[in-house]
Amino acid sequence: MGGGKISADRVAAQRRYAGAGESQENVMTIRVLLADDHSVLRDGLAALLAAQGGMTVVAHAQDGLEAVRKVPEFKPDVAIMDIVMPELDGIEATRLLQRSSPQTQVVILSMYSTIEHIFRALHAGAKGYLLKESAGAELVAAIRSVHGGRRYLSQKITETVVDDYIREHHSTDPLGTLSNRERQILQLVAEGKSTADIAQALFLSPKTVDTYRSRLMQKLGIDNLTGLVKFAIACGLTPP
Known part of the structure; x- marks a missing residue:
């Protein structure tokens, strides 16, 4: 160390080991890293998590690059990651962490709720995604969920994902081109x-x-009754 000051992050990381012999040491503690370029937000989240039992903030990062550097040193169980940060954005930082430190689960905490941001984050390896507007008790729930091996999407994010799935599925679903009456008749034809x-x-x-x-x-491009029946079975309108 060369006599230099011990960083605040390192002090925070050592707190869980202070007071050897105390009963707290036998309790499982979730180690958390906070990555956001706004120090006020980081401090607020740190205060929130400090009030919770069973979790401690071991490190702060003001950009994605710093988060990637600090994870191997402080070994957090969960990294809370903003998306828009200098040096390296949160999604790319998540992608790098999944390669170098896959044991650290990433929760995205962002102001963006577009399907593009959500899918990019999930594809990069994030296990959770929630909005800053809903941070609070929900963040605590997200940390505990991903630490337990589960995914966590906030209510608004879940609705966005489901809506996109329905829209995409409808656009590629052959039955989506049929009217209700046409589907009725197709099913009855398939039933013989x-x-x-x-x-x-x-x-x-x-x-x-x-x-x-x-x-x-004509709509389905099928020219015989047998083909119509096979189509209905493939779409699940009637059992084979």
């Missing part, structure tokens, strides 16, 4: 119902049922 049976069940004329069936084949 005759034109007369379908007409009676749906209170339609046989001619109307035939028209619907022809429209189905």
Whole structure:
């Protein structure tokens, strides 16, 4: 050390080892690193976590590069990572940490809730994602979840992911091009119902049922009844 001052981060890291023999030493403590370029936010989060049982902040970082350098030294269980930071953004820092220190789980704490930011973070290896506007008790829950081997997405982030999935799935779902009536008739055809049976069940004329069936084949690019049945089975409208 050369007589130099011990860094505040190192002092914080050593606190859990101070007072040997105390009962606290037998309690599992979640070690946390906070990475954000706003010191006021870091201090606020540190105060929040200090009030919780079973977790301690062992290091602070003001940018992604500093976080990547400090993780091997302080060995946090969980890193709380902002996205927009100087030197190295939080997503790239997360990607590097997953390669060099995969034992450290990353939770993104950001003001961005776009699907692009969320997916980039998750693909980089983040196990949690929540918004700064909802930080607080939710951050504590996120830390405990990812430390326990589970993912954690805040309510708003979950809604964004689900909405995007539904939108994407609908755009690629062949059934999405069909009307409710067309899906009804497709299912009945696949179940082996005759034109007369379908007409009676749906209170339609046989001619109307035939028209619907022809429209189905045209929309789906299928030119025979067998193909229509196979399509319905593949889509889960009827068991094979």
